[in-house]
Amino acid sequence: MMFACCSSGCRCGNKCANRSFQHRPMKKTKLIMKERYGTGLVTEEEIKKGDFVIEYVGEVIDDKTCEERLWRMKRLYQGDKFYLCEVSSNMVIGATNKGNMSRFINHSCEPNTEMQKWTVDGETRVGIFALRDIKKDEELTYDYKFVQFGDDQDCHCGSSNCQKILGTTKLSGSSQNQHVKKKNRKTKCENCLGQILCLWHPQKGK
């Protein structure tokens, strides 16, 4: 999904209603701890359907760097999470080292927000937008369209149409130390544009 956001040359000036990112009217949010899936994000104010909630930000990295990090994390991680969003071919937003509260938004099979790709002054940016009216103190969720990189993870979203497992798409590789093969990668990459890639390793003993 791609939307055009007005450029700085727009004649409507500051009154332009098509400038979600430039105005950055980010909603007030706070972190919560969920027993079954760690940190989550709730809204501290009411949100109307279609509202811009928060921008998904992080380091902009290319596919090669993304792959290197995925495999490195797969080898080294001892119980934390890894956050990546494939925005377009050869452009990934990595929110592991740098990011904002958006990286704590959890998955739901019945989400109240969605991720949208916008073009702002010629640059691609990713925002989280409300799919419906959201009440104060509700947890914010979106459908990760998750590309799992490792063992299956149970989904704990609790919705009536829960798919039970996080993600239907799997990134594969023949060994932990190997980079994703070019051929394989191309196919998978096409499947995961705009999706969250998340590498998660349970703590030892879990």
Ligand SMILES: C[S@@+](CC[C@H](N)C(=O)[O-])C[C@H]1O[C@@H](n2cnc3c(N)ncnc32)[C@H](O)[C@@H]1O
């Ligand atoms: C992008 S992070 C979201 C924030 C994360 N809960 C944290 O504590 O940092 C994605 C990870 O959160 C967990 N998660 C998110 N949504 C989930 C869900 N519906 N069911 C189970 N785990 C979920 C999974 O471990 C997933 O790998």
